[in-house]
Amino acid sequence: MTHPVKGIDHCFALVNDLDDAAKQFAALGFTLSPRGTHSESKGTANYTIMFPQDYFELLGILKPTELNAARRATLERVGQGLHAIACRIDDAEAAAKALADLGITTEGLGSFSRPVPLPDGSEGVAAFSTVSFTADQVPLGMVFMCEHKTRDTVWIPELLTHANTACGLGAILAMSDTPAEDAAGFARLWAKGAVTEADGVFTVTTGDKSAPLVLMSPAKMAETYPGADLAATTRGALTALRIKVADIEAAKACLDKAGITPLKTAAGIAAGPEHAAGVIVEFVPT
Incomplete structure (x- = not known):
């Protein structure tokens, strides 16, 4: 089957x-x-x-x-x-x-x-x-x-054209108290679902040309998005949306124009949930 x-x-x-x-x-x-x-x-x-x-x-x-x-x-x-x-x-x-x-x-x-x-x-x-x-x-x-x-x-x-040069979903991220168990549960929902782990971060592949699902503890999420108000995100659903952009400086310029001080992340920059209806939105280079 x-x-x-x-x-x-x-x-x-x-x-x-x-x-x-x-x-x-x-x-x-x-x-x-x-x-x-x-x-x-x-x-x-x-x-x-x-x-x-x-x-x-x-x-x-x-x-x-x-x-x-x-x-x-x-x-x-x-x-x-x-x-x-x-x-x-x-x-x-x-x-x-x-x-x-x-x-x-x-x-x-x-x-x-x-x-x-x-x-x-x-x-x-x-x-x-x-x-x-x-x-x-x-x-x-x-x-x-x-x-x-x-x-x-x-x-x-x-x-399909965005001022911030967004061009695709990079990842969907969620907090979990049991990320290894939850990642395994999610993986079975996709034909090519598989789990890898690195430093307490569990990544579920979901298919070809498809964004992964990333699970981690609340402490690890706070470390990933320093300064973000995690209490302003959903309780028991999903937390952050990673967006691929062609030009990270263009994305930063959009935040600057909006008067938003970006959160610096290991991969790029992010807007906190107070600026995105309860979603942490992270911009990362393609």
């Missing part, structure tokens, strides 16, 4: 105030899509930050509905920040069946679409099918799978 999950497609932050979060990420030098409004029953909307191979999403709740009750409860319990990873698959229904054969449980198989404002002023449709790993399969946060049915209305060329 073949494991169907090929890598990380995107990740998302669930935020308290969607438009405020969008302003923060724009100030960091990202180009954001126009706001995408979901159905009345969902009561949510999003902005996407697109890269050639993957992307990052800001998701917010516009009004309470029955369908977003679980998200509202999660936001209350965990706090705003980096909540979820979406995995690359070819076919959601086939993926659910293949994973069941491997003893990995899923739930919530379904399809949906949303309107997409296009650069020429017209409106297109973005359509997806998704299926989630059950909570007992995921050590931290939420991991689900996403089948894109209309890639041309998501990967719009005009959205």
Whole structure:
């Protein structure tokens, strides 16, 4: 039997105030899509930050509905920040069946679409099918799978250029009290999932041309991002987003323009969670 999950497609932050979060990420030098409004029953909307191979999403709740009750409860319990990873698959229904054969449980198989404002002023449709790993399969946060049915209305060329020269997800990082155990739990969710360890940092490979997932203790995270307010990130989900940039000086110039003093890291520079809706955003050279 073949494991169907090929890598990380995107990740998302669930935020308290969607438009405020969008302003923060724009100030960091990202180009954001126009706001995408979901159905009345969902009561949510999003902005996407697109890269050639993957992307990052800001998701917010516009009004309470029955369908977003679980998200509202999660936001209350965990706090705003980096909540979820979406995995690359070819076919959601086939993926659910293949994973069941491997003893990995899923739930919530379904399809949906949303309107997409296009650069020429017209409106297109973005359509997806998704299926989630059950909570007992995921050590931290939420991991689900996403089948894109209309890639041309998501990967719009005009959205791929950013003032900070961002060009892809470099890594997703999370704090864990048991990073070795959690890394092993995450690794089984990807076909090429494997764990390496160095100096207490556990890195999960997730596939070809796919960002790794990095787990470490809270103390190690504090060491990795000195001066960052870790209490302002999610509680029990994901913590930091490492972004690849073509020009680190351009990224620094964006932070300077926004009046943000960057945190210096071993690999680059970072903006603290107070500047990025509960996410530590680190910029590293490609």
